[in-house]
Amino acid sequence: MTPQTPSPALGPASEPANADGPAYSFTDREATLQARKQTETLGQRPGALVIREGALPPRLFLISYDEQTLTEQECLSYDELWASFQAHPELRHWIDVRGYGDLALMERLMHDFALHPLQMEDVLGDFQRAKVDVFDNNRLFLVSRMTDFTSDLEIDDDQLSIFTGPNYVLTFQDDYDDCLNSLRVRLRSNFSQIKRKSSLYLAYALSDVVIDHYFPTMAAIGDYIEGLEERIFSERRERRMLNRILRIKKDIVRFRRLVYPERDKISEILRLPEEVVPEDVKVFFKDLYDHAMQALDLAESYRENITSLTELFLSDQSNRMNEVMKVLTIISAIFIPLSFVAGVYGMNFQREAPPAGPNPLNMPELYSPWGYPGVLAFMTLMVAGQLYYFWRKGWLGKQR
Amino acid sequence: MTPQTPSPALGPASEPANADGPAYSFTDREATLQARKQTETLGQRPGALVIREGALPPRLFLISYDEQTLTEQECLSYDELWASFQAHPELRHWIDVRGYGDLALMERLMHDFALHPLQMEDVLGDFQRAKVDVFDNNRLFLVSRMTDFTSDLEIDDDQLSIFTGPNYVLTFQDDYDDCLNSLRVRLRSNFSQIKRKSSLYLAYALSDVVIDHYFPTMAAIGDYIEGLEERIFSERRERRMLNRILRIKKDIVRFRRLVYPERDKISEILRLPEEVVPEDVKVFFKDLYDHAMQALDLAESYRENITSLTELFLSDQSNRMNEVMKVLTIISAIFIPLSFVAGVYGMNFQREAPPAGPNPLNMPELYSPWGYPGVLAFMTLMVAGQLYYFWRKGWLGKQR
Amino acid sequence: MTPQTPSPALGPASEPANADGPAYSFTDREATLQARKQTETLGQRPGALVIREGALPPRLFLISYDEQTLTEQECLSYDELWASFQAHPELRHWIDVRGYGDLALMERLMHDFALHPLQMEDVLGDFQRAKVDVFDNNRLFLVSRMTDFTSDLEIDDDQLSIFTGPNYVLTFQDDYDDCLNSLRVRLRSNFSQIKRKSSLYLAYALSDVVIDHYFPTMAAIGDYIEGLEERIFSERRERRMLNRILRIKKDIVRFRRLVYPERDKISEILRLPEEVVPEDVKVFFKDLYDHAMQALDLAESYRENITSLTELFLSDQSNRMNEVMKVLTIISAIFIPLSFVAGVYGMNFQREAPPAGPNPLNMPELYSPWGYPGVLAFMTLMVAGQLYYFWRKGWLGKQR
Amino acid sequence: MTPQTPSPALGPASEPANADGPAYSFTDREATLQARKQTETLGQRPGALVIREGALPPRLFLISYDEQTLTEQECLSYDELWASFQAHPELRHWIDVRGYGDLALMERLMHDFALHPLQMEDVLGDFQRAKVDVFDNNRLFLVSRMTDFTSDLEIDDDQLSIFTGPNYVLTFQDDYDDCLNSLRVRLRSNFSQIKRKSSLYLAYALSDVVIDHYFPTMAAIGDYIEGLEERIFSERRERRMLNRILRIKKDIVRFRRLVYPERDKISEILRLPEEVVPEDVKVFFKDLYDHAMQALDLAESYRENITSLTELFLSDQSNRMNEVMKVLTIISAIFIPLSFVAGVYGMNFQREAPPAGPNPLNMPELYSPWGYPGVLAFMTLMVAGQLYYFWRKGWLGKQR
């Protein structure tokens, strides 16, 4: 996950020809995946630590800082990290664990930082909704979900688990890339506010970066919706337009499912007592709450847009049928009566019925010198009359 | 933004011919724009002041008044404003900053009036939902959103940020025009209640003017909806009717998104303690609450109307198809059987098959003197019968 | 507004022929009207009294009573009313002001009965939602909305503003007619409970009459819906059926918008302290609450009915198209194959091609003596077969 | 109303032929009826007792019991009942009044059992939602609504009004039949728990029987829905299928409107203080609450089913149109080209134009000895090709 969001609004233009396959599916595979993962741990003791297959080997990063200094290192072993951490009780530390693929290490972390097995299970499970727990009286366990809008139009979400301690913040994520680089850059700068504040403020700053990354995701979705709207009316509409609409709807629905708990988490933090979250940090969480609300407002807005889009699509579909019908009707209405006229003069009523003598009433037109031109003129008139009628009804132009 | 709302109900009549383009888009561009703006500030320290590109250079207005006097001036520099403000601690002041394009000035304002960086960020960010914060024990930070219904049928909204102080009110907006002129006129009048009341009352009066301006917006939307309803049934319906409906729906949805936080803001003010908002000012905010509720009631009402409009549109669409089908059916039903009759008498069954002798059963009608007139009479009868059938079914008139 | 509700269920039968015009509009003009009225007062000081154009000149009615006596008079001037009112502090008074068209009088009333300018503004504004305010510690300001279902199917609503005082009730309404006559009749009777109770009970009785008048409105709407349902299936359906449905839906939606605040008002009264509303009066308001709930229940029920009606209408519309298609299909399916057969025997393949000799394979049927009767018989068989097929499919009868 | 629910699932089979009339109406006549009833009492004093027209003359039943004994009688006069009741203050009594048609009697009951006129008005009004009132400190006034699903598919509901007293329970209902027989049978049994418990427990037992009778109503509705689902696909679908669906939907909506207040009533009872409802009776009301929730769950479930049913119906309707279109398309697509071919060989281009000489290019096919068989063979091939195409598209079989 990188902070540079690829521009998926361009995506569809370059989609491969056989793109109607699963790529346009709108079923929530992430949901099914989660259900299946949960199924795998069936029958395990609550709080049992299980490393998922394919988990990356952990990398350990340590940033130690106070108001003046900052040292940043990747520790090659946990012992190294622990030594550095223990050596400087006067500094504040950000211990950043990326990748879960080492059970022994996870258990040592759990033990050394006094985490509850159920919390550790939430960390490794990797599909915990955003939440906050208070433990050990004044430590916080925060779960956030980092989102990214991938180039194939899926919302990719990763879990960021944050534990606070007196002079440290411990974070877990399952991937090496993340969206926290901007925060690291700020930390490195000389005048960063973070350095002057408590470790709780760092936890806030982490949550803030995560929520700020919801907006590029939203912007990408908004661009895509705008693109869809324009393409609905194009003469040669792409295939499976509705699939595309429904799929982006699924993304928005998923996004809301991710952000609602985030908002609830923050409002729970705002209700925590002064001893756990002091008033001067709450001011910042209040601001964060406003941001979460804005993200939700955007999501609601896009949801309305999708509903409009679907209505428009269905109306356009019905309109296209209408146009087909009009072509059929105009052509039939013009030529069927003409054919009838031609058919009349193709009848074989005999003027001369040899044995019985002449039947002058039988189709005298056929024998008139102006018969054929007369019929042709009559037919032309009929066509003109009908065309005028259809034109007046507005069937000849386009109408949507 | 001016208090004179242009009359958009007339708009569509004068729309350019190629108006089906983005002008009728119903995707919420404002939302996407906001998401993109938020994206730009990604990675910045919370409370960092950022001046958006294109921000206007600030203009500073100062209105100083007490019960008897009122002086009004545009200050050319902040120093001038500060001097005037400091020179008259016995007066009440309305300091009105329009345009954000000067970072140094903004920082001085923040410092001199003891604003929190997060508040200042909300001011400059320009997309804060309506809210109220209490700070410094009894000062208020109010955010309102001023709306305007533009001539191209968009709801334009600007942020009005209000800070109260012991003897002043400080407001920020990003545009030189605003909807507050009527308030200024009232202030200038000799007997204005505002002059006799606290600076908090001025903050109320500002919020009141903002909410009062929701009603012309609503009235314009109502007119437009009424116009749409009438045009749905016109014979030559305009193109992209549904787009127009969906677009005005988007406006209403946006309007609600703007006004709901406004209502919540006021009800939060009503719950503030007596020390912050005294009872005699609360009476006025209670009245304001009623106004906000009325605006929301109107919005809900219009939303229902839009739903009805959409249903009507879709039914009319289906009806038009029905009419096309009826034309096809009537013409086919009349002429196909006639053609068949003509076809029968166009068959070449031979009465005289030379070698074999006469076949008197073969199409004797063709040789009867009344054959042709008889067939024509029969055909006329058929047509008359069918027309009667269709007329009885009510297919010949219009029916909607 | 009169208590005799005209019977709108009969209305449509006598609608003029050109009734598709605005009479069937379902946009909420009342809403737009309100928005426009609110716009007019833009920029006025809150609490400024404004008399709307066209307001009727006020008429003043005074009913003074105690347990034994009752005097009723229309006062020709305010001085006369005030004198009568002041002369009998031992009686209870109902001062009934109808029509707002006299600013000076309104200001005197406001002053003499100690009303707040904001309250007076609510009275004159005439579009205040139902609400209750407590003022002067134990006086109540109640707003109710009186409804009427007019003969052109609109819900007409008027505002009734009620101020209570120690020994009087002061009411305002903008029209000379009202729905309170039944209450006056009860007052005049010798044994009326109202005479024995406090002035607050009179305020209750007024609210009760207003709510009781919701039911004739509901009954009229119910009758109209039932009529609509029956007419949907009539062979020659009226034009703009859906407009009618949507319009009555608008009425129901408006009705709910009027009654919900009424219910909230009463439940707020029930929560008022004993000093303001004594327990023995609350019993009556509790009963009133049940009535308001019943009115809302009815409105919800009708709303569901309207949804069903819309579904039925759309299904019937689709059904009518289906029937058109069936007629087309049956006629085409029968006659197109027949025409083909006739066409075959209209071909000119030559049995005798003079230079080349006889071609006995070329259409020998034409020369058979049974050719023509045979073909006719074959055609009859074809038709019979098809008719049987369509009958078995159930296409020949009606099916809905 | 009887406890034996007729089996309406069988109903439709035996419906009379002309059953499309009002019997299938889905408008809520009960609602309109109620509105009209309420209208009749317009202008009456709150608490005025009014006997509806057609009210049955009251019958008075008295069951007196203690742990050992039970006497049951129908009293022919109120004096007899009052004497029996007064004679045994040591027993518990269930006074059961059926029919309201005697105003004097009702007033005596109101007076003797110290009921409030508003309560009595609720009893006689007969359309009070389920509710509970506490009066006289510890007496309860309970209203329940008894439902029945009639053979013509309407939900019939009657009001059961229950007043508790120290040693008696007083019930009112407007009909002679009721659903309480099972309770009477239990009372008569020697070991009935009711006999050993307080009169409040009897009130509980009555409410319990009423709620238990919701389930046969629900079961009957469920059966009917299942029947509808099966019939949707039948080849010769009944007329007005959608009416039937919408009508059963109306029933479910009404049922919910009846049961929601019932649930709220019970949860209000559960919140009453220990003095009014002792804990050991609350246990039973808690169980009742679970039953009411189950009934609501069922109603929600059926509502979802009805939504599915409507979707299926509309899809099937569209499907039937599709099938009609397919028949038309297949026949047209086959025979129109064939007719064209026949038409070509019916043209009269002359091989020999006497004055000008032979035109050998003019339709030489007509003169070929294999012309006719060749054309027939070509036509057969065309038909075969098209049939193959339609079969491959899956248009020849049924598809839903």
Add this chain to the structure above:
Amino acid sequence: MTPQTPSPALGPASEPANADGPAYSFTDREATLQARKQTETLGQRPGALVIREGALPPRLFLISYDEQTLTEQECLSYDELWASFQAHPELRHWIDVRGYGDLALMERLMHDFALHPLQMEDVLGDFQRAKVDVFDNNRLFLVSRMTDFTSDLEIDDDQLSIFTGPNYVLTFQDDYDDCLNSLRVRLRSNFSQIKRKSSLYLAYALSDVVIDHYFPTMAAIGDYIEGLEERIFSERRERRMLNRILRIKKDIVRFRRLVYPERDKISEILRLPEEVVPEDVKVFFKDLYDHAMQALDLAESYRENITSLTELFLSDQSNRMNEVMKVLTIISAIFIPLSFVAGVYGMNFQREAPPAGPNPLNMPELYSPWGYPGVLAFMTLMVAGQLYYFWRKGWLGKQR
């Protein structure tokens, strides 16, 4: 019920040919069944124990354990169980009763373990929503519903009733198979946490296993939905596709109805006082709450998917009609004009009308040597033009 969920995603492939019958019903039979069961007990005393017909004869299992030991036995009689239970007051016991078919046994259990008759009624009734009751001050009565997704796509749910006691947990279920085996396996293991904790923890562990089993059900539903989405577009769509969709929707709706009370149950447990549920057990219930929320999130997600699926289905249905129409239109539009041309040259206008002389204007084309080839060429051109027109409109390819 077994923990191995069959894979219903494969199901449809192997469905029997006549599978359109009730197997695809989407009415909620379980609901109707429940309503009917409730009807059967009509008129019974609350708390009366009734054994349903077909109830299995009870089997009694006893697991006794402390931190070191564990004995597991199936008791052949209740006396044996009671003896074993009484003999070891120092151990903790899990008494597991499967099958309800023995009224005397049930009554002994109720008496010996001091259960309330209403609770026992809930156990035997077998359709109690998930709930928690506190009784005897600190004992809990928990009801959970165990789900299973059967191979014929129904959600099968069974009730698990749990009573806690000082040193035992008593469970009831009506089937011999259950989903608790994984828990038994964990208990048998030497280091099980359960053995070290209170009996309340065992009750938690049981609830945990039940909720964990919701996830395989969800995963199976998710797989099925994904399968449905893929099959919607297949050329030869299966019959009754919509039935399948609606049926899986019914499953999801039922699932939510099962899980919502489960969540409420847990949140009620979390609000119980410390004496009833100690803090260290609450931590585990809090975790369980998260799991229930995840299950509900999944259900909401699938519900949205089903809505999308329905929209897609209906759009596809309309699309297929569109395609039928296009075939009809293309063939008609091509051949009807051609037939007209052929018809024209099949007219019999005479060039030579013997008595009157030559009519050279009558169809001279017929006598031109290039007449026939010319007409054929003209026809070919017409077809080419139309094909080009249709191709440009995009009607010749597929478009969805």
